Amino acid sequence: MPAKPLYRRVLLKASGEALMGDQHFGIDVSVADRIASDIAEAREMGVEVGLVIGGGNIFRGLAVASKGGDRVTGDHMGMLATVINSLAMRTSLVKLGVDTVVLSAIAMPELCESFSQRQATAYMNAGKVVIFAGGTGNPFFTTDSAAALRAAEIGADALFKGTQVDGIYSADPKKDPNAVRYDRITHREVLTQGLQVMDTAAIALARENNIPIIVYSIHEKGGFGAILRGEGHCTIVADA
Ligand SMILES: Nc1ncnc2c1ncn2[C@@H]1O[C@H](COP(=O)(O)OP(=O)(O)OP(=O)(O)O)[C@@H](O)[C@H]1O
């Protein structure tokens, strides 16, 4: 009999940038399909999955602000980018027969339903994958914060960050070849050491709500399921 998964309900924050694949912009459908297959595997294990997808493959508000543009408008554009990615992920999941719904923090009823905590919880209880689009709905935030917020709202047992690197290091591993990877670290240590893999608001929110964070490489096929079986390669952020 397959081992019982470590978590019953999880929130996966998937990197928007990863969706580009080898392109410089936009969505490589084969990457979206691959991420969807990992989520389908988790569903087959009986794990309830909520998904937040970033927007970095299309637009980030900070990029506008750094060129002297209006930050709030830039952030609105970034949030719309996450809606585009969410619709792409829904398509990939539905192709695999995974029952999926998109709930957006910004109302756009012709495209998808609007977010409410009650509706999200009802859909998750019914076994649907719920994709949370539009970030928090507010500028000056990121999808990491949106992921921590939605994880708390749906009562997730863990927040997974599927990103470009395979865990949290003592420094950015893309810049420092001597950086050392942690297997386990506390929320407090991530904050006090200023480790940049996830924004501080997200870490603080997860900490306040006793939600462990699991950082792993979204590029590793089957990596999500392996961690859920207790076998994977990742950094676990949890109280000691
Ligand atoms: N201490 C650290 N440990 C691991 N990664 C770090 C660290 N400091 C910085 N990073 C960088 O953080 C990046 C991940 O953060 P970021 O949220 O920007 O990317 P993302 O997951 O691709 O999100 P998005 O959805 O916005 O595209 C990694 O690719 C890594 O280079």
Ligand SMILES: O=c1ccn([C@@H]2O[C@H](COP(=O)(O)O)[C@@H](O)[C@H]2O)c(=O)[nH]1
């Ligand atoms: O709550 C939110 C979430 C996101 N944004 C904007 O969207 C982009 C893309 O999100 P990433 O987390 O960077 O992938 C982000 O840069 C913000 O501009 C937001 O304003 N509010």
